[in-house]
Amino acid sequence: MENGCGKAKIGPSILNSDLSDLTSECQRMMDSGADYLHLDVMDGQFVPNLTFGHPVVKCLRPKLPNVFLDMHMMVAKPEQWIEGMHDAGADQYTFHFEATDDPKTCIRKIKETGMKAGIGIKPNTPVEVLDPFVDLVDMVLIMTVRYLREHFSTVDIEVDGGVGPATIQECAEAGANMIVSGNAIMKSDNPRETIQYLRNVVEEAIQKSQLER
Numbered sequence: 001m002e003n004g005c006g007k008a009k010i011g012p013s014i015l016n017s018d019l020s021d022l023t024s025e026c027q028r029m030m031d032s033g034a035d036y037l038h039l040d041v042m043d044g045q046f047v048p049n050l051t052f053g054h055p056v057v058k059c060l061r062p063k064l065p066n067v068f069l070d071m072h073m074m075v076a077k078p079e080q081w082i083e084g085m086h087d088a089g090a091d092q093y094t095f096h097f098e099a100t101d102d103p104k105t106c107i108r109k110i111k112e113t114g115m116k117a118g119i120g121i122k123p124n125t126p127v128e129v130l131d132p133f134v135d136l137v138d139m140v141l142i143m144t145v146r147y148l149r150e151h152f153s154t155v156d157i158e159v160d161g162g163v164g165p166a167t168i169q170e171c172a173e174a175g176a177n178m179i180v181s182g183n184a185i186m187k188s189d190n191p192r193e194t195i196q197y198l199r200n201v202v203e204e205a206i207q208k209s210q211l212e213r
């Protein structure tokens with residue numbers, strides 16, 4: 001996937017899909033115009049839920065050879081899955097600031113594999129905690145809407161959680177350019193139209209902010 005925080009990228013969250021038919025659901029999203037797929041990995045420790053791990057990514061990779069797989073690692077000790085996710089074919093590995101004592105080492109290990117590195121924060125964590133890492137990562141992931149682009153001017157900013165046509169304007173105006181959306185896209189009668197709408201709003205906000213600079 002093309003680099004750059006000046007570009008809108010829409011990533012359906014596949015956790016909200018029919019998981020018994022994952023490949024078709026992923027393909028349906030790509031055929032509807034998605035730029036990438038967002039995969040939430042939860043381990044029952046960092047968050048009280050269980051989803052899937054690198055064996056699932058390994059099965060998906062050959063079926064979706066050119067699709068950018070964005071792993072949102074909501075896991076404790078995120079260092080332990082870096083190699084496995086890379087070997088399985090993940091493209092980006094986003095861990096949580098709150099989940100490790102040593103974010104810099106985690107970022108370095110991710111980058112050494114060749115994957116892109118992202119760092120995320122939970123809704124109540126102040127965005128300033130990311131300042132020491134922002135020059136080291138490709139993306140920050142924010143699980144709520146706040147003032148974003150003034151703070152992180154050079155990296156991709158991804159928002160996740162409750163994002164859809166009703167909330168996209170606020171996210172776009174706050175500076176997000178990577179848009180994770182689960183139910184709003186997956187459950188839409190017309191996912192193509194929903195994706196296009198989200199993209200248009202983000203692109204307009206990017207253009208407006210470039211004119212104001």
Ligand SMILES: O=C(CO)[C@H](O)[C@H](O)COP(=O)(O)O
Pocket residue numbers: 013015016038040160161162163180181182183184
């Ligand atoms: O982070 C997540 C879950 O914790 C997800 O990406 C979530 O599935 C997004 O779905 P929605 O857009 O419907 O809130």
